[in-house]
Amino acid sequence: MARDNFNVLDITRIIGGILFFNALLSYWFTSSTTWGYHGKYIDWRYWHNKILEPELHLSLTELSSYTGNDNGQILLAINGSVYDVSSNRAVYGPKGSYHGLVGKDAARVFVTGCFMNPDEYTYDLRGLDEKECERDIRGWQRFFETHRDYWYVGRVNLTFDFSNEDPPSPCEHMKFPGHS
Structure with missing residues (x-):
């Protein structure tokens, strides 16, 4: 039949x-x-994150464990937005040239480009031009959100109580290629 x-x-x-x-x-x-x-779009971690995992909400302490040192996930944050950069271990992994950016919110270094100054690896933007910060940070966030290998995974809870700390020491801005 x-x-x-x-x-x-x-x-x-x-x-x-x-x-x-x-x-x-x-x-x-x-x-x-x-x-x-x-x-x-062919990385199973991307779909796992989009479908099965809720958006991450991390503290700075929790974010600091995502550095790839244990071959796990590698996350970096820019002004509170967290991105998975695990697919590029050669650059962001333990032996990578940009490993200092992972496991923390280093928004300031994305604005200044001052990699040699350890004070720059912070989200403290005091002392920088507000318009420059907004433009540069949005540009880098857009870069990570639209990159073919990286994706947005959540937020890091930032506290902006810097009353007991001095602002980071100024540095000579050294912009990334393609950013003004």
Whole structure:
């Protein structure tokens, strides 16, 4: 007896077959099953974070444990917004050139570009031009949100009570390439 309608299993088989042959053709032409794409949309951690994990709300102490030293997740924050940069261990991991940015909110260094001054690795923006801070911070947040390998994962709770501390010592601004 012939069946007149499809069921879920038939549809699953058809979609699975199409995906399989697409991956096979992709591998044949590009040596990659994804037509050469290597971004966040094929990273299982991105989808796990978007679908299964709620938005993170971390304290600065909790954020400090996400440095990749234990081969775990690598997070950095800019003015309270937290981004997963785990996909680029060569840059942000323990031996990476930008490892000093992870596990903390280092908004100030994103504005000044002063990597050599340890006082810059803070979210304390006192003493900096307000318009410059807003422009630069938004620019870097947009960079991490739209990057093919990085994504937004949540917020870090920042306290802005710096009354017992002096502002960071000034440094000569050294902007990143492409940022004014």
